[in-house]
Amino acid sequence: MSALAIPPAPAPTSRPRLEIDPSAVAANTRLFARRAGDAALMAVVKADGFGHGIVEMARVALANGARWLGVTSLAEALRLRESGIGAPILSWLNPVDLDVHAAVRYRVDVGIPSLQHLARVTSQRPARPLRIHLHLDTGMARDGAAPADWAELFDRARRAELEGHVEVVAVMGHLPCADQPGHPSTRTGLRALLAGVALAESAGLRPTLRHLAATAATLTDDSTHLDLVRVGAGLVGIDPSGTARLAQAIRLSAPVVQVRALPAGTGIGYGHADVTDTPTNVGLLPVGYADGLPRTASGVAEVWVDGxxxxxxxxxxxxQTVVDLGGAPVPPGTTAVVFGPGHDAEPTIDDWARWSGTLPHEIVTGLGTRLERQYL
Structure with a gap:
């Protein structure tokens, strides 16, 4: 028995669309500004604003309580400057051969995680002091200077400051397990950062900012807020700690471009990894892993079609992605919601993260450039 094609409706003209709701980002920013208390809020807009648009995210956050912007690369910082944004910006993940002169010219603060990075700055002899945040490893064994290097880093930074090459603005660190409230590594990390600040001051440095907390710690531990908190994922509705209700800011939809009736025993897609055991109808969506849908969610993920x-x-x-419509086919051109805020029981980013065995962060930052983006 061959597969039967349902007579097509007029060809749909729409394509996969990513709708982004700035009001949700605004609401989340205001929530974090309140949670930060006396600390300033840095809106971290790296990775194209967690897939939501770096410039758009920055502008909404600054209009709703953020006072700083955070990015990983100098290129991201320059994009913000070129869009006309004048707020303080920190770029904290840069190669040793950072263009120091560009950072100075565009007024971008830079994280310094090693003696080698600091040496690069001083060797370039910028026309004005480069504003730096000394980045300490406070328990991640990842970015940041190892504790054994702290004393030398502070001494060299003080000399560079006296020579007019840098201005030490801050000391910063990161917490490995803040998404687990009460985890002992949070206390350890906080003590390490405060010890680092004391050591820096004994070397003659006078940093005005100390920052350690990201999204999870901002929500779960006030003692980590210090002078500045860095919030990125939380602004787009992702709470790693599971302790807050945040507004979801994104909705991905795609048209059903083809509908087919399949008999039992029909293999679907590459490798025939799925074979129908009963007759059913399927719909084809023009969206796939090049657009950010994890291939590991094959066979278990769901989309929202016709209620x-x-x-x-x-x-x-x-x-392409094939979805099972069961015994109720829909006309080609019907809109399928891949994920959304969940208000109508449609799947959410958290659902897709669970189905694919990953984090919601990976879902939103993996959204492809082919998607038509629309700001509501």
């Missing part, structure tokens, strides 16, 4: 959840059938392809 109901429909399971993904077969493997998610680069450009």
């Amino acid at each position: 109901r959840r429909c399971r993904v059938r077969g493997r998610i392809s680069m450009d």
Whole structure:
């Protein structure tokens, strides 16, 4: 028995669309500004604003309580400056051969995580002092200077300051387990940062800012807020700690471009990893892993079609995803919601993260450039 094609409706003209709601980002920013208390709020807009648009995210956050912006690269910082944004910006993940002169010219603060990074700054002899945040490893064994290097880092930074090459603005660190409230590493990390600040001051440095807390610690531990908190994922509605209700800011939809009736025993997609056991109808969506849908969610993820959840059938392809419509086919051109805020029981980013065995952060930052982005 061959597969039967349902007579097509007029060809849809829409394509996969990513709708972003700035009002949700605004609401989340205000919540974090309140949670920060006396500390200033840095809106971290790295990775294209967690997939929500770096410039748009920055502007909304600054209008709703953020006083700083955070990025990883100098290129991201320059994009913000070129868009006309004048707020303080910190870039804290840069190669040793950072263009120090560009950072000075565009008024970008820079994280310094090693003796080598500091030596690069002093060797370039900037026309004005580069504002730096000394980045300490406070328990991640990742970015940041190792504790054994702190004393030398502070001494050299003080000499560079006296020579007019740098201005030490801050000392910063990061927490490994703040998404687990009460985890002992948070206390350890806080003590390490405060000890580092004391050592810096004994070397003659006078940093005006200490910052350690990201999204999870801002929500779960007031003692870590210090002078500045760095919030990125939380602004787009992701709470790693699971302790707050945040507004979801994103909705991905795609048209059903083809509908087919399949008999039992039909293999679907590459490798025939999925074979129908009963007759059913399937719909084809023009969206796939090139657009950010994790292939690992094949066969278990769901999308929202015509008021109901429909399971993904077969493997998610680069450009296509097949969904099971059961006994109720829909006309081609019907809009399927891949994920959204969840107000209508549609799948959410958290659902897709669970189905694919990853973090919601990976879902939003992996959204492809082919998606038509629309700000509501």
